[in-house]
Amino acid sequence: MRATVYHGPRDMRVENVPDPKIEQPTDAVLRVSLACICGSDLWPYRGVQKMPDGARMGHELMGIVEEVGSEVKTMKKGDLVISPFVISDGTCEFCQKGLQTSCIHGSVWGGTENDGGQGEAVRTPWADGTLVVLPAEVKNDEAMLKKILPLTDVMGTGYHAALAAGVRPGGTAAIVGDGAVGLCGILAAKLMGAQEIIMVGHQEKRLKVAEQFGATKLVRKTGEEAVKEVQEMTKGGAEAVLECVGTQDSLNQSLGMARPGSYVGFVGVPTGKEINMLRMFMANVALRGGVAPVRAYLPKLLKHILNGTIDPSPVLDMSINLDDVPEGYVAMDNRKAIKVMVNPQA
Amino acid sequence: MRATVYHGPRDMRVENVPDPKIEQPTDAVLRVSLACICGSDLWPYRGVQKMPDGARMGHELMGIVEEVGSEVKTMKKGDLVISPFVISDGTCEFCQKGLQTSCIHGSVWGGTENDGGQGEAVRTPWADGTLVVLPAEVKNDEAMLKKILPLTDVMGTGYHAALAAGVRPGGTAAIVGDGAVGLCGILAAKLMGAQEIIMVGHQEKRLKVAEQFGATKLVRKTGEEAVKEVQEMTKGGAEAVLECVGTQDSLNQSLGMARPGSYVGFVGVPTGKEINMLRMFMANVALRGGVAPVRAYLPKLLKHILNGTIDPSPVLDMSINLDDVPEGYVAMDNRKAIKVMVNPQA
Structure with a gap:
């Protein structure tokens, strides 16, 4: 073959x-x-x-x-x-x-x-x-x-990020990364009932898909400017942050955007390891996630696809x-x- | 004055x-x-x-x-x-x-x-x-x-570590650090019903208090050797790890000791920031905790002290x-x- x-x-x-x-x-x-x-x-x-x-x-x-x-x-x-x-x-x-x-x-x-x-x-x-x-x-x-x-x-991985980030019905979720996983993270956050879904990304074509998927706000800035914008629009940080890139910068951005006491759900293969521990410590922002057990979510998400809830x-x-x-x-x-x-x- | x-x-x-x-x-x-x-x-x-x-x-x-x-x-x-x-x-x-x-x-x-x-x-x-x-x-x-x-x-901080680590009734908890916070972490883990409580420390005087508080096993090794010993005695990692030191080494030790899918509850003021992200990612080990909201736990823990449950x-x-x-x-x-x-x- x-x-x-x-x-x-x-x-x-x-x-x-x-x-x-x-x-x-x-x-x-x-x-x-x-x-x-x-x-x-x-x-x-x-x-x-x-x-x-x-x-x-x-x-x-x-x-x-x-x-x-x-x-x-x-x-x-x-x-x-x-x-x-x-x-x-x-x-x-x-x-x-x-x-x-x-x-x-x-x-x-x-x-x-x-x-x-x-x-x-x-x-x-x-x-x-x-x-x-x-x-x-x-x-x-x-x-x-x-x-x-x-x-x-990607769909199971986006779902893992949303679950790890603790997205709640009526809550605010920020998603860092407009790749396929980040985009699927929007579908997952919506499925979990997030009211406000902020996509942080830079590729216009992908941001269009983000809006199609249910992102309510787009942040096109990078680095600390993106953190500042999300902090301002959420008045103190998003209640759940989905880190869907894996670089050191995107991880630290995600930690900076998270509301005190919340979770950053990370699913990007981490390529850096120097993270802002003091931010985590001072604001009790937790880092949860990892390689997604997609098999666990497959039967449930399959139903949502078959009945047309997500695509x-x-x-x-x-x-x-x-x-x-x-x-x-x-x-x-x-x-x-x-x-x-x-x-x-x- | x-x-x-x-x-x-x-x-x-x-x-x-x-x-x-x-x-x-x-x-x-x-x-x-x-x-x-x-x-x-x-x-x-x-x-x-x-x-x-x-x-x-x-x-x-x-x-x-x-x-x-x-x-x-x-x-x-x-x-x-x-x-x-x-x-x-x-x-x-x-x-x-x-x-x-x-x-x-x-x-x-x-x-x-x-x-x-x-x-x-x-x-x-x-x-x-x-x-x-x-x-x-x-x-x-x-x-x-x-x-x-x-x-x-210290008692509220040890309690925060145990809560963040997700100590469960009947479960296994490992505590890294035999200072006052780590020792109080033993009391907290016991209060939450942990069956096996492993104290990783090095000061004999403190390890005596650890046993008095309810530690069921003591690990006197350091670094990777301590990780290996905890991994072996728990057959794959502790179900909850309380990180009560704050150095980079103790954080990474704690991540190494944690069972896949579990939490490291960290409460030591972090003095390093280069953490083993790949370990977190591959084993879905989460890092949760930070500066302890001791005020939140005070009324509850006070009752436990007044009625003699903990000392x-x-x-x-x-x-x-x-x-x-x-x-x-x-x-x-x-x-x-x-x-x-x-x-x-x-």
Whole structure:
């Protein structure tokens, strides 16, 4: 089969690789129907994060079950399934608690250990714990599948940020970062009943989506000026701040925007670590979040998508086939695309 | 009157200063009955924290009301009252929420703005918001007063740490730091029903108090070795970690000891800011806490002391009169004393 392979910064190639097959009785092999390129894929692409030569790419996918191991119970050949970006056994202490990202048998799609979503097929370890079967009626509904696809990562991650930030009905939420996760954070904050949703971002195209998603105010400033503007418009800080970037600056901005006694929900992979502890201390602003246990939120958010409450599909503003994946990275790198959808069967 | 005045690192003097008097209708003047030296007083004492020459010292006190302003309603001349280390109006948004440390009219005892507890008398701004009247029957009960005095800071701060760490009945709590706050954290964790309480500390004298307070296990190692030991004895991390020191090392140790999905409750004034964000991110370990709104916990904890459920008085292991305050600082600095009690009327 063909799959996307990393060969160094700015060197993604679609190559022939061995076909996946069942190795463990808990495995399932999927033919990938749809996958995405993630903002976090850009870190190795840009050389900011190290990745070994030959690593497979892509951790957001849905697909058709081709074969299951003898112990797999919840799906059968022909089922359409969706996967979160983390593989988990579904049974350990942490999976039971809804923190599948700390699963004792957990791993992430791609890399050198697993197949990647940006390919024709994948072997899924712990299929019952990891995958969620989608209703048969959506199988050929392209528009609905595009709405569902963000549940693999960005929609669940935005939801995690909102939950960690403690968004409350009638409250004020500020969201730092207008990437796909930040935009999904707007949908999540709205779902939780936030009355005022402030988006702090800089890309006009994305800010349009922000307004479409329900942002009530836009802040285009940066650094301390953005903090000041949010402080002023909320008269003392937002009641919940969603940090959806991960840089040191955006973290400290978020801490500065948060109302005393509130939470910054952070979900951006942190690239800095020098944070304004004194701000946290003096104002009792907490920092909560991390890698999102998207699997925990998937069934609930799926219902909201199926019944039309939320529709994150506008974040997928570019669609390509497998051969064009390298161009997809370029488009995300230079911000031509918010997020790229890959159709490996096209 | 006489009061303790800061004149630079290791230069505390007891001097004549102007007598306090009512300045605002919301003021009360107190004759100080008992006060303490705080671990955080050691930061300016050691020159680690800057403080202007002439600043007043002491933020933990109880006293007898001598005079009240025309708007003071909850106390009268002759009442025995206790003060948390923060002055607060008792009516603003944050006071109403129990976050008096963020009071819009708030300030801390001592410094250049307020009188200090380590003196004969104080003017209390916002007396109704700040002070709590003690039952008349404890007025001459010296042993009981010594039990109540830690409610001015360390007992409430230990309680804040336990609350922020999310200690649960039947759960495991680890406490980093065997100072007065960490020791009070044991009492708080026990009060909240923790079954296993692990104290990470190094001073044998303090570890004895830790056992007396209810610590079930002691860890005498430091750094990564302490993390490893707690990880092993809890099979994957403590369910709640109370960070009661404030250094960068102790914060990162605490993050390392915390079970995935749990909270580090931090109450030590942070002196470092480079924290292990990647640990927080990967394990969804949250950092919650800050300067403790001791005023919020005072009435509740007072009941527990009056009915004998908790007794933090063993942390006050040295008692001095006002003239000996400079010696009290020396004793705390070289760890001869855990915490010093000052009797300005002796």
